Amino acid sequence: MTLKLRELTEKTEQFGSGHALCAGCAEPVAVRQVLAALVNPPVVALATGCLEVATTRFPDTTWKVPVIHSAFENAATTISGVEAAYKALVRKGRMEPRPLTFLVFGGDGATYDIGFQWLSGALERGHKFIYVCLNNEGYMNTGIQRSSATLLGAWTTTTPAGDVRPGKLQWHKDMTRIIAAHNIPYVAQAAVHNWKDLMTKVRKAEAADGPAFINVITPCDRGWRFDTDKTMEVSRLMVESGLWPLYEVENGVWRMTGGGQKRRPVIDALKSQKRFSHITTNGDESVVAEIQRRVDAEWESLQQLCEMSARAESES
Amino acid sequence: MPDEQAWREIAIGGTEINPGSTERVNTGAWRSEMPIIDFSRCTHCMICWVDCPDACFEISDTRLAGIDLDHCKGCGICAAVCPTHCITMVPESSVPVKSSESGA
Ligand SMILES: Cc1ncc(C[n+]2csc(CCOP(=O)(O)OP(=O)(O)O)c2C)c(N)n1
Ligand code: SF4
Ligand code: SF4
Ligand code: SF4
Ligand SMILES: [Mg+2]
Numbered sequence: 001m002t003l004k005l006r007e008l009t010e011k012t013e014q015f016g017s018g019h020a021l022c023a024g025c026a027e028p029v030a031v032r033q034v035l036a037a038l039v040n041p042p043v044v045a046l047a048t049g050c051l052e053v054a055t056t057r058f059p060d061t062t063w064k065v066p067v068i069h070s071a072f073e074n075a076a077t078t079i080s081g082v083e084a085a086y087k088a089l090v091r092k093g094r095m096e097p098r099p100l101t102f103l104v105f106g107g108d109g110a111t112y113d114i115g116f117q118w119l120s121g122a123l124e125r126g127h128k129f130i131y132v133c134l135n136n137e138g139y140m141n142t143g144i145q146r147s148s149a150t151l152l153g154a155w156t157t158t159t160p161a162g163d164v165r166p167g168k169l170q171w172h173k174d175m176t177r178i179i180a181a182h183n184i185p186y187v188a189q190a191a192v193h194n195w196k197d198l199m200t201k202v203r204k205a206e207a208a209d210g211p212a213f214i215n216v217i218t219p220c221d222r223g224w225r226f227d228t229d230k231t232m233e234v235s236r237l238m239v240e241s242g243l244w245p246l247y248e249v250e251n252g253v254w255r256m257t258g259g260g261q262k263r264r265p266v267i268d269a270l271k272s273q274k275r276f277s278h279i280t281t282n283g284d285e286s287v288v289a290e291i292q293r294r295v296d297a298e299w300e301s302l303q304q305l306c307e308m309s310a311r312a313e314s315e316s
Numbered sequence: 317m318p319d320e321q322a323w324r325e326i327a328i329g330g331t332e333i334n335p336g337s338t339e340r341v342n343t344g345a346w347r348s349e350m351p352i353i354d355f356s357r358c359t360h361c362m363i364c365w366v367d368c369p370d371a372c373f374e375i376s377d378t379r380l381a382g383i384d385l386d387h388c389k390g391c392g393i394c395a396a397v398c399p400t401h402c403i404t405m406v407p408e409s410s411v412p413v414k415s416s417e418s419g420a
Binding site: 026 | 336340366369371
């Protein structure tokens with residue numbers, strides 16, 4: 001499977017313009033890349049969040065494919081219902097079978113926090129759908145509140161940085177590995193700056209025999225405090241520093257992707273975002289050192305999983 | 317805005333039935349800097365197309381043809397990612413205003 005951009009431009013764009021997402025927002029970039037990569041026409045369910053709010057202002061829509069929005073927390077349940085209804089209609093002869101891809105976009109708040117049990121249930125029931133998490137590490141649509149995806153030390157409006165506290169105090173939840181523990185056919189981490197890696201993962205997710213989950217880092221210039229033209233550079237730094245490793249778990253086999261084996265210090269990524277300026281410029285290096293220590297440990301554990309998978313594969 | 321609808325006329329569930337209709341919103345008015353392409357150096361690699369948040373790159377026969385300035389918000393991502401550096405961001409005030417953008 002080779003993906004060529006010039007060929008992909010020939011596909012009719014399924015997500016338009018005139019939406020109200022901020023200039024430089026990574027969320028619509030991820031959406032456009034996902035939709036461009038799909039082979040089948042999609043049916044989309046959206047969780048509440050910047051993407052949904054800014055693309056479906058009544059009476060308008062930015063979407064050119066069917067989209068359902070129900071509530072903040074239940075997009076995975078909504079798409080489960082759509083998939084089950086489709087199967088029932090085909091079974092009863094009331095609809096011709098057709099190639100369709102059932103797709104969800106949810107933010108990190110929707111995915112890691114409020115929609116967690118709904119997503120977990122849909123994965124366990126085994127519905128055939130792709131869940132794409134647009135992870136900007138915060139509840140951006142309601143004004144940059146911390147979520148369980150927010151990095152340690154980050155400033156948000158609910159983790160203010162000052163003399164008493166250096167931003168967020170907790171380490172983030174590793175949602176991708178939690179999803180991998182559901183033993184579904186396809187799980188991956190991707191990033192907007194690497195379109196080829198992201199689109200390849202979407203193709204694999206679409207072809208998977210069951211539920212698939214892709215966690216995409218989507219830097220938010222508004223909440224992470226960087227200039228609007230730096231979105232792709234910040235995304236790249238998140239990956240290259242090991243804060244967001246690109247990998248996939250395909251039928252239980254763990255694999256690093258996107259050529260990202262070499263790493264640079266986390267400080268390079270932290271410095272690109274003013275939400276960390278209090279820990280990168282105050283002379284106290286303890287928070288940065290703690291982030292580096294945890295990233296090193298997680299990286300090591302990820303490499304071990306990949307090596308174990310490679311060994312198991314070569315032995316079988 | 318189209319004619320305002322009375323509540324009885326709104327479809328149940330608030331269904332929006334005009335695919336892509338936000339295209340009537342002129343987000344080009346947000347811009348403070350405008351991307352200008354030097355086509356003599358463009359290789360038609362389409363990196364700008366795949367990274368634009370606002371789907372602004374116009375394509376004709378798999379070649380880059382122009383930028384939709386009624387929707388470009390001037391973020392500058394395209395200029396930052398172009399491998400041949402052939403997109404330049406220039407201050408909006410230095411280019412003549414297009415008629416569709418003047419009457420906000
Ligand atoms: C049950 C419920 N609680 C709270 C809200 C308010 N709300 C709307 S969007 C949002 C934040 C969404 O954050 P996330 O899922 O990370 O998406 P983002 O906006 O960051 O893309 C919140 C708290 C809501 N709509 N419904
Ligand atoms: S607040 Fe962040 S995520 Fe929301 S539209 Fe703006 S840049 Fe995008
Ligand atoms: S990124 Fe640059 S070289 Fe490539 S198509 Fe766009 S303008 Fe042309
Ligand atoms: S400046 Fe931003 S919105 Fe405008 S064409 Fe470039 S990437 Fe798209
Ligand atoms: Mg978020």
